Amino acid sequence: MTAAEAAARRAPGIPLRWLIATLFALVAASGLLLPAFLGLPAFLSIPLVIVGAGGISLLVLGSEADETRIVGRTLAICFGLALALLILGGEGRLLFAPADWQIRDAVLADLGRHRWPFAYVLPDGSKILRAPLGMYLLPALAGGGQRALDLALLGQNAIVLGLVLAIASSLFAAGRPRRAAATVFFLFSGLDAIGMLIAHAMGHAASFYHLENWAWGLQYTATISQLFWAPQHALAGWACAALFLLWQQGKVRIGTAAAGVPLFAFWSPLAVAGAVPFLAYAGLRDLKRLRPADCALPLLALAISAPALWYQHAGAATLYNGPNRPDPLFYALSLLLEVAPFVLPALIAGTRFGRAPLWIAVVLLVLAPLWRIGDWADFQMRVTIVPLCLLAAAIADLLLRENRPNLRRYCFVMLAIGSLTMLSELFPVLTMRASPPPLCSLPGVWTRQTGMIVPNATYLASVSALPVRPAEIVDPRRDPPRCWSRGWITPAWTG
DSSP: OOOOHHHHSSSSSSSSHHHHHHHHHHHHHHHHTTTHHOOOHHHHHHHHEEEEEEEHHHHHHEEEEEEEEEEEEEEHHHHHHHHHHHHHTTGGGSSOOOOTTHHHHEEEEEEHHOSEEEEEETTTEEEEEEOOOTTTTTHHOOOHHHHHHHHHHHHHHHHHHHHHHHHHHOOOOOOOTHHHHHHHHHHHHOOHHHHHHHHTTTTTOOOOOGGGSSTTTTTOOOOEEEEEEEEHHHHHHHHHHHHHHHTTTSSSSSHHHHHHHHHHHTTTTHHTTTHHHHHHHHHHHGGGGGGGHHHHHHHHHHHHHHHHHHHHTTTTTGGGGEOOOOOOOHHHHIIIIIIHHHHHHHHHHOOOHHHHHHHHHHHHHHHHHEEESSSSSSSHHTTTHHHHHHHHHHHHHHHSSSSSSHHHHHHHHHHHHHHHHHHHHHHHHHHHHOOOOOOHHHHHHHHOOOSSOGGGHHHEEEGGGGGGSSEEOOGGGGGOSSSSSSSOBBBBTTT
């Protein structure tokens, strides 16, 4: 045990296991609301949420003995940073939000407006929401107007992100190491600016808003982009990555690390899928040291998540799920500009987080673009969240060393170039008006969204695919002609 770790255990503050227990309880509650959405009466669904969320948190507290504490100042910084970043990403609708929020706003609005379960009447039959709804169900209970729903979502996500950051902060010593690690993590991105310039030189359209569109159909998403565009995926992946690294550092047991996967699957099944190879490695390493609690905790998490896992699979056969055949040149350029610049120094210098996990990350980063689910690069963008987190941690660890000056200078340059991706995401936040609330139902917004329109099977399934009897029917034909009171992208200086 280092002096810093010993000090962390002696310091006044909240035990790490309490933060993990709180995070698990909150995420479990969001998953256990699914039966209520599917029609389970309140007198049954409310006790189910209380028992399930309380049980998982008590099991965490009973199985973890590490005495690491997170002091109040660190907690305040983590929650303040979480709130600020989410507001910058458009949550709460105080500032501009990326185009993906057109769909997410409509999902939240429909969940808050209509009686559960509800169905949409569409030309190809009655449809019900069938998507990872973990981020939405708790805030949807706020009901009322769109402002209440937006603020409820912002509050929930700020708590979850604040908890994840506070938990992850224990991986680095207080002070400069912790600040450096946070800076590296939030700046972390591939060299998208160079990729956009190359694509433009090849005759492709250049857009310096959202630089990551340069490799059509391929994307390794930057930290800030992931949070701004798809917070549910970011939070699920970051939580699983933090739990794995805590296991690797001996701060949590394998059961706690593994329990995060099923719990967060209702937030992002693809993000947690990226954590499975790492936890399989952890399980093999700890196979001879397993205790009953190490099995009980993930089994309870799996039982809590079973309805959500079944629900997300219903009707999913309509989605394409198979090999992806990217353009060989753009695939090679993606690896060269997004993966190699950080993998190579991490492999050369090594990391206290282990060489085997680093190699697992490399394999996932190389193979992820070769598979596709749906009509876009969602599989690659989400499955690579955990390996990119591990790579960012390895680079932060390298930069904190004094014996690798040349590699440190190189990494500073790569991070500086990569930070242009973050700046491109902040540019519209500073120059565009706050995004307007939705006026239409989800199907209405789907056909009018300003981004790429793909088949709605990623969010909707036939009512016959689920054993539900809709309590309300939503007819998108009654939607107004315009789904927003003004254009989504409106310069801040216009009236």
